[in-house]
Amino acid sequence: MTGDLQRDGTKFCRSIFDTVRKMSADGLGVTRQGYSKGETEVLDYLKMIGQELRLEINTDLAGNVWMCLPGKNRDLPAFVAGSHADSVPQGGNYDGLAGITAALAVAWWMRRINYTPERDFMVLMMRCEESSFFGKAYVGSLALTGKLTLADTALKHRSLDMTLGECISACGFVPADMTTGRPLVDLSKIAAFVELHIEQGPTLDSSETERVGIVTGIRGNVRHKKVTCLGQTAHSGAVDKQYRHDAVMATADLIHRMDKHWDEWLARGEDLVFTVGVLKTSATAAISVIPGETTFTIDMRSLSVDTCERFHALLLEEAEAVAHERGVKFEFDRKIVTDAAKVDAALSARLEAAAKEAGVAVRRLASGAGHDAAVIGNSGVPAAMIFVANQNGSHNPYEAMKIEDFMKGVNVLWHTVRDYDAQP
Numbered sequence: 061m062t063g064d065l066q067r068d069g070t071k072f073c074r075s076i077f078d079t080v081r082k083m084s085a086d087g088l089g090v091t092r093q094g095y096s097k098g099e100t101e102v103l104d105y106l107k108m109i110g111q112e113l114r115l116e117i118n119t120d121l122a123g124n125v126w127m128c129l130p131g132k133n134r135d136l137p138a139f140v141a142g143s144h145a146d147s148v149p150q151g152g153n154y155d156g157l158a159g160i161t162a163a164l165a166v167a168w169w170m171r172r173i174n175y176t177p178e179r180d181f182m183v184l185m186m187r188c189e190e191s192s193f194f195g196k197a198y199v200g201s202l203a204l205t206g207k208l209t210l211a212d213t214a215l216k217h218r219s220l221d222m223t224l225g226e227c228i229s230a231c232g233f234v235p236a237d238m239t240t241g242r243p244l245v246d247l248s249k250i251a252a253f254v255e256l257h258i259e260q261g262p263t264l265d266s267s268e269t270e271r272v273g274i275v276t277g278i279r280g281n282v283r284h285k286k287v288t289c290l291g292q293t294a295h296s297g298a299v300d301k302q303y304r305h306d307a308v309m310a311t312a313d314l315i316h317r318m319d320k321h322w323d324e325w326l327a328r329g330e331d332l333v334f335t336v337g338v339l340k341t342s343a344t345a346a347i348s349v350i351p352g353e354t355t356f357t358i359d360m361r362s363l364s365v366d367t368c369e370r371f372h373a374l375l376l377e378e379a380e381a382v383a384h385e386r387g388v389k390f391e392f393d394r395k396i397v398t399d400a401a402k403v404d405a406a407l408s409a410r411l412e413a414a415a416k417e418a419g420v421a422v423r424r425l426a427s428g429a430g431h432d433a434a435v436i437g438n439s440g441v442p443a444a445m446i447f448v449a450n451q452n453g454s455h456n457p458y459e460a461m462k463i464e465d466f467m468k469g470v471n472v473l474w475h476t477v478r479d480y481d482a483q484p
């Protein structure tokens with residue numbers, strides 16, 4: 061084998077990123093709405109690259125595109141790599157596109173060095189992973205695995221007078237075909253699915269040496285969309301401390317207690333993040349009024365939903381204590397639980413071995429965000445993820461990524477594919 065994908069593939073990958081960025085430019089960032097003309101055009105461009113690489117191209121009934129580089133033994137289930145083509149409104153260029161480009165780069169490299177893998181290698185480009193336009197995430201991969209419902213396709217677009225189903229139809233696909241409850245492809249023909257994705261958080265970027273990550277699991281969550289704290293509104297000058305039932309003080313007290321517990325839980329090794337993303341006083345709140353009401357959200361995530369559940373129980377306990385001490389009342393709306401997703405341990409071990417082989421230092425880390433890989437993994441296909449360091453977070457136009465970090469991730473993917481049938 062001659063040459064070096066990590067070095068020689070840079071131009072190929074950069075050209076894809078640049079072209080797609082131009083195609084979907086929207087102000088500072090990019091917009092590629094799921095099931096839109098823009099998403100279709102990007103997929104068409106990427107299909108053209110697949111054609112140049114002599115890949116066999118198929119589109120499933122949800123519009124996800126499968127591009128196959130045939131292996132020596134076509135009866136073996138395929139190795140699939142890819143991600144989503146869409147983006148959030150005015151988001152970054154690499155969220156999703158990095159995983160597709162990485163898979164394409166591996167196919168490009170195999171052609172370049174005249175390498176035929178033992179089994180088929182497939183580039184999978186999925187549609188509509190982001191929830192921002194229709195309030196529903198993973199539409200392409202849910203349809204693909206037989207888990208999209210007709211009710212999902214009735215969801216309204218955030219600003220257009222159209223449903224998801226109508227947007228799907230406008231792209232030439234039939235919502236009823238995508239919601240039969242059956243997978244759109246034979247999932248047993250997939251040996252492994254690997255999604256490379258930017259981290260979207262600061263962990264890898266803060267490391268000098270470990271710019272690539274192997275995902276240990278995808279965090280599930282326990283949430284409340286609305287918690288209300290009811291106290292008593294009163295004059296801010298006329299009421300002394302002992303007579304107050306201040307909803308803001310009570311809410312701050314509760315959040316502070318949970319923050320302290322969070323530190324303790326982290327110190328004893330639990331995986332947990334805790335966020336109050338929305339916190340409001342009532343519409344009648346004023347500078348001279350002791351606040352009688354707050355509303356806030358709760359979002360706790362962990363690789364173990366059991367951890368979330370126990371932290372949630374503690375939250376209720378502390379709310380009870382604060383309510384008692386301060387003469388307020390907390391009301392919680394329905395608890396929403398999303399299961400954590402396991403990544404396939406054996407496949408992850410292969411990723412780590414491949415990284416070692418490729419000379420790429422990696423860190424094991426949890427994924428805080430959800431991904432198509434979780435949907436595919438939860439449907440029984442062995443799935444795993446490679447993370448690449450990126451800057452300025454994600455889901456914003458300032459999202460950035462260094463191409464040299466990305467190429468390290470691509471190299472790990474390539475070594476995983478190359479060694480897949482060489483290992484026992």
Ligand SMILES: [Zn+2]
Nearest residue numbers: 144155156189
């Ligand atoms: Zn993504």
